[in-house]
Amino acid sequence: MNRFIKNSITCIVLISMVAGSSCKKTFFTKANIDPNAPEPSSIVPSVLLSTVEGSLGYTQGGDFSRYTSLITQQTKGISRQAEGYYQYTFTSVDFDSPWGNFYTSVLENNKILMQLADSKGDNAYGGISRILMAYSIQLGVDCWGSIPYSDAFKGSTNLQPKYDTDKALYDTINNLLNTAVTQLGAGKGPDAPGSEDVIFGGSTTKWIKFAHAIKARLLMHQSKGNAAMATSALSEIGLSFSSNSDNAVYMFGSTETSANPWYQFNEQRADIGFDVSPLGVKMLADGDPRFDIYTDTSYNDVNGVGMGPYYGNINSPVEFITYDEMLFAKAEATITSGGTIAAAQTIYQAAITANMQKLGVAAADIATYITANGTLPATATAAIAQIAAEEYVALYLNPEAFTAWRRTASPALTPVTGTNIPRRFLYPQTEYSYNKANVAASTLFAPKVFWDN
């Protein structure tokens, strides 16, 4: 028995020696490191900025644009989910994707960009990041109302972020923009944006103009019957874009993996018709020269007419804020702040012209269209309604059209089913599942965004 035990011990020692020779600590831990991921320390702002801009362009041009254009009847869903959405059969699950892309790909990555830029003193990147954050948050607020922000982006350390009220977030956006403008004026820092900034190619001047355009939107959204707000809006508009070359747009690439999201949708899904939408029908009836730019009557698909070249090509832009929107805002704010209809009409015509020039409409066609549609009615209310109705055409596929319509009730839209047109997005199912303590109940009609009450 003794020998048995002795030999057993000898053997255990033997095994340990065989195994022990390869037992350095890192032998195990090193094997578990992902060799295909860059070291966090090697990440520079430029590779995050391209991600954030591309993600924002794709997210807005994807679900946000499809949902809002279907709700506002700029497009018409003629099969499958799109057909359901067109008839307002949205469920919470349908908003998981836009909300998810918005909070993760766009905002979380942007937050990391902001922190990285600030830590390195890269002011230009810091300012741009704040402007993109401000723009995105406003897009989220205008669609959902109250959303998490101050408590968000904390990963595992806060799994149930509280919601900031929509009104408070408008102040947050304003503060972000103020800081951004200061940062952009303070010198670019050691690392400056360049070609990876697809929106403005690193031009801080243009980014500052974009910041003011967002501020103008903030004010315009709250300006209904508020002369003071409209006056403030006018001054922000004055600091914003001065031509179409200032437009804040994301240009997509010419390959299938960098393709415009509407192009992708029409190639891969084709559930949405363009000429058959109430907007398409109206444009055809009006002889609107933009009809052939918005739609493609030669497109051979089951849905008859496809999307036109300006927004539907593989490398088409997704527009954030453009010069023509600022002009329409200016025309409206002129009236709201007490200016004359005549003054507003000049700006209104300039807005239509800017829009059509952006789209490449021939000068003669622009003139014809303005002759027919360029006169504003005499009363302020009717004039604002007409401005809004034209802006609705100009804001084609831009989620801002949904906001403008809710704000002005123009153009008058007939509900596709039931008696109400949605006034907001539903909170997503993931929030109801994983942030139940904080997310409020929501339907497509209530609660409304604060400026919509």
Added chain:
Amino acid sequence: MKRRYGLLSLLLILSVQAAFAQNIEVKGKITDATGSAIPDASVNIKGTRAGTKAGADGSFKLNVKTGATLVVSAVGFEPKEVIATENISVLLSQDVKGLSEVVVTALGIRREKRELATATQTVNGDQLNKSGSGNALSELNGKASGLTVINSGGDPGSGTYIRLRGVTSITGNNQPLMVVDGVPIDNSVNNYDATSASPNVSGASSNLTGGVQPTNRGVDLNPNDIESVTLLKGPSATALYGIQAASGAIIITTKRGGSGKRGVSVAFNSSVTFDKVSQLPGRQNIYSQGGSGIYQGPTGGSDRRLTWGANIDTLFWNGNSNIWDPHGNIVGASDPTKKTPVHAYNPYDFFQTGKTFNNNIALSGGTAKSGFRISIGNISQTGIIPKTKYDKTTFSLSGQTVITDKFSMSGGVTYINSSNDKVQQGSNTSSIMLGLLRTPTTFDNSYGLSDAANNPASYIQQNGTGQQRDFRGGAGYDNPYWTINKNPFHEDLNRVFGYGQANYQLFDWMAITYRVGGDVYSQNDKNTYDIFSNAFPAGAIHLLNYNNQQFNSDFTINMKKKLSKDFSGSLLLGHNYFTYQNTARLSHGSGFVLPGFFDLSNATSYTSNETEQKKRTMAFYGEAHLDYKDMLYLTVSGRRETSSTLPAANNSFFYPSASLAYEFTKIPGLSTSGVLNYGKLRVSAAQVGKDAPIQGLQTYFSQASIADGFTSGIQFPINGNAGYQISSTTATIGNPNLKAEKTNSYEIGTDLGFFKNLITINATAYYSKSTDVILVVPIAYSTGFAAQLLNAATITNKGLEITAAATPIKANGFRWDISVNWSRNINKVASLATGVPKVLIAGFQNGEIDAIAGKAFGQIYGSIYQRTDPTNMNSPLLISDVPGDGYGMPIVSSQNAAIGDVNPSWVGSVINTFTYKHLSLGIQVDVRHGGDIWNGTRGAMSYFGTSAETANRGQANTFKGILGHLDVNGNIVHYASDGVTEIAKGGVTNTVVSAYNQYYWQNVGSSFIGPAEADVEKSSFVRIRQLSLTYDFFQGAAAKKSIFSTLSVTVFANNPVLWTKYKGVDPETSLAGPVNGQGLDYFNNPGTKSYGVRLNLGF
């Protein structure tokens, strides 16, 4: 499982020498077929009581007269008579009869079954080659209790999901470890769903709803090389394997050669199998393409995507053949050009008879001290879907030799080459079934051609555009004939696995063994979509290369000693080292220039992706076994494991197990009753665990990409700019504090034999609780991330497994054997993570498979009808009182709920074998009772108007429920009599007469737009799994007169009969493939039933 076919007898060797009749000292060595020593064997001189006992190293010395006959016997082996000579090697073959059978347990340790206290079940190799499919895993179906086997579908080379007992992991692997000859082999699914919104190159993504039927690498095994498969069902049985076998283990022992009397023996078998489609969803053949009762043709309006058109009886062909229909355009009865009445086409003509040729030849033989076996097998299969193919060749070589009395070696190597042509299935517009089942009754995908699969006129518009010919005029969904020609998916595999082993008998009571083995393969997939394919209209190509390698080393010391008169003991100590590496590389090209040229150079843009995963584990383990009077057996084991996937501070952990077996019939007098001849009670307790997913400790930056649920999205670099991301909707936060999962398991069982083992019953009850289960916990996106990795969930499983066998009749050359397997498992996900009620396993936005806290793993979750009490699924439905299309119909709720449970309440099988002289008839019947499946296929077909259900269109109906609707705030209200004022809660019972019309089927009655609840079906079935009739020419003595040792012919049928209420392709179908998310049917490719004939020949 009884082993009745004596293949092993081929392996016997005899060493006979002429001798003089005088006393000699015989020095002998007794080994088993692997060359391992058989300890404690008895050596007796025939006809006397004299003899001796061999030592622990199998050696013995005995003085006998020359020419005397020795009878060598050992527990668990068949006794053998040998002629005494001076040096003698005796090779004993295993006793494969009844309860004294020896089973291979963890680490290849052979134990007498009577000593075991854990649930194991062995399936003999010849049971695994009955269907001609060449897939050993799928053949296990129904042959053991506690075993779940689900084939993804009937496509050649498709995968097989396999599970022992219940699920213990939420987002990790639940499939058992596969071990071949003591070395773990890979059973991964290397799958890439190009059509997924967020394709994931590294194995299974959570949303496997498109692509081809995934293959798990376990299908590579050649069943002809398998001697036996032992299922180690619970943690007690697998404790020695540690983390890898936390979900059980499948221990595969391959056949080996020994020296036979004839020197070399040859076994040849060959089968031919014909496959037919098993079951297809019912279609209506009354209504035409179109919508709202009006016919629309392939070039008509937008309703041409539907089959809600006119009654076919009212339609006529005009006889002017065109590219869409050789019969001409379809016109109405009043049209003057009308010629012949329209009849419905049968899109199911698409399927063909699949053929499988399965051939295998094996040579085995050897000398007194060595043996070898060479086996070459080929399976060549064409599927029921044209152009699908699978061709697998395996080559295996094994051998063993006894070098000295103390030293023996063995080894084996298997090479596998396979090539597989698969087709698209599931949720993608190039899926075969999606296009086929949505095809209207009045459109002929084949264009009336007899060889439509090879004639482009069926799938390309014959007008020079190159666009595809489908029922939507080129758009929508691919014509199935287009897909098989223009969306090829080809997979090539080269794989080698094998091992080498050396045994050294250090002392008579102690032996050391070293075994090293590896498994290396490379899988190359090429998946192309030609221009005008609807999934990638611009054309796309995906090249995938997976390289997998794993190596395993075990060093063990076996000690065995008789401790006293009544006690004997053994001790095993071991060390294990395991390393794994998987590299996946994807090259994706899109935007083709030249149509029909399936090469990467033809693309205009490229992205590529690479992942590399490594893992290393090391363990020390030991097992002590104590035997008291051959009636009480105690086994205690422990394993200390270190894994690279865990943080340094927590990466080593220890798992103990203990088991006790008590053969109570050894109590004097108990077994002499004549009824109960054998009885054993066993109890065991064990702890095992699992480590973390690879690379789960950190949050990594990655190449940026983004997609929503509708489009394929964008991927960086874009326009020459690199993009990296820390987060996306699939990003998981790493966890540097992970620790190993733990499963505590307890089981109790009994093995009983009645009437001299004419009836045997084995029953095992078990309970296990898994804690700290690691899972990818979804979190609110507002945290900035999609998920985090946590030790969070708790899962329990309890169940009962019963195996019974009997020979009711054995008389006059007639014999009837019956065996029954029955099992029931009750799984409960006790908790997931704080604040997390459910976790997605696989599926769709509206029809997903989830883990839900408080319920069994595998709940179907989706949208439901609005109830009058939303908290009570049994409360009446709310029926719409809003005038319009949905008036008088149920309303779809905006809330989702659990609507089905995929787990059956029990499964069972009955295997009968009737033998009469040369003939034997085998019938295996499998039963699954309970369990749900989501038939999304039917839902979509109802939306499109092709399902059989929609033949009732127009039929009036009053839906049961309470009238009302939801107001703008989402509250249940109903209209007052003025039709405007809304009053809280539901109103009166519905009496509105509505109809099963197009609106109903599109929005209310099916899950495509309507509620997922509408398409949850029961998946219960009874099916004849196998039916076989064998004529064995040499049953009895005939063999000795022939040069052949075996010759038999079998005719067989697989799945010939199925009784089920399930209306889809097969109640045993799996969209996601061999992964956790079972229970989804969404345009799955159908299953097969097959008929064949097999020849077995040995000489």
